[in-house]
Amino acid sequence: MKVFKIPEATVMRLSIYSRHLKHLQDESIETVSSEEIASGVGVSSAQVRKDLAYFGEFGTRGVGYKVQDLLGHLKKILGLDKKWNVIMIGAGKLGSALALYEGFRERGFLIRTILDDDKKKVGSKLKDVLIEPLELLDTRIKQYNIDVGIITVPAVAAQDVTDRLVAAGVKAILNFSPRVLKVPGGIVLRNVDLSVNLEVLSFNLSFNK
Numbered sequence: 037m038k039v040f041k042i043p044e045a046t047v048m049r050l051s052i053y054s055r056h057l058k059h060l061q062d063e064s065i066e067t068v069s070s071e072e073i074a075s076g077v078g079v080s081s082a083q084v085r086k087d088l089a090y091f092g093e094f095g096t097r098g099v100g101y102k103v104q105d106l107l108g109h110l111k112k113i114l115g116l117d118k119k120w121n122v123i124m125i126g127a128g129k130l131g132s133a134l135a136l137y138e139g140f141r142e143r144g145f146l147i148r149t150i151l152d153d154d155k156k157k158v159g160s161k162l163k164d165v166l167i168e169p170l171e172l173l174d175t176r177i178k179q180y181n182i183d184v185g186i187i188t189v190p191a192v193a194a195q196d197v198t199d200r201l202v203a204a205g206v207k208a209i210l211n212f213s214p215r216v217l218k219v220p221g222g223i224v225l226r227n228v229d230l231s232v233n234l235e236v237l238s239f240n241l242s243f244n245k
Contacts, residue, residue, distance in 0.1 A: 126188035
């Protein structure tokens with residue numbers, strides 16, 4: 037499904053809705069209303085209906101949504117109805133924690149290979165994935181048909197790693213390094229700066245005193 041001009045905030049909420057629906061499914065709940073979804077995720081029911089309306093009509097007036105059906109629709113919209121091959125660059129503390137996070141695999145993101153330039157880390161494993169030398173980047177991207185790159189290297193190395201991923205054909209990058217990266221058009225880049233999020237929290241704590 038190709039959709040244009042969907043607000044990024046809507047896409048993020050769809051991900052939250054899908055997690056909530058999975059929780060309802062696990063509890064054997066078969067139907068849910070927009071009000072119940074809204075209450076479960078902390079938004080308004082009008083927002084839920086507006087977000088879903090971008091993609092069609094999924095519910096029945098007076099009845100609500102079938103949990104299994106709506107979850108299936110959201111997975112397809114979010115691309116979670118398929119598997120995505122992931123390469124991780126950086127096997128430090130953050131990279132190791134992310135590699136061990138089961139949520140990625142549960143949502144269809146499979147970490148196929150982990151690379152690092154630290155010889156002390158090379159040869160060890162994170163779960164069942166062998167940490168290998170960074171020199172193998174191009175080879176492993178082709179071997180595993182990599183879709184997504186995750187960067188957890190120090191800031192000084194982040195742009196170089198990004199350039200190498202792009203040159204090797206990776207089209208989507210999740211950046212955890214504290215550096216603003218430059219990528220050419222057509223590359224999807226998401227930045228996750230944990231310190232920025234903490235500073236937003238500290239601002240709100242200070243400003244709202």
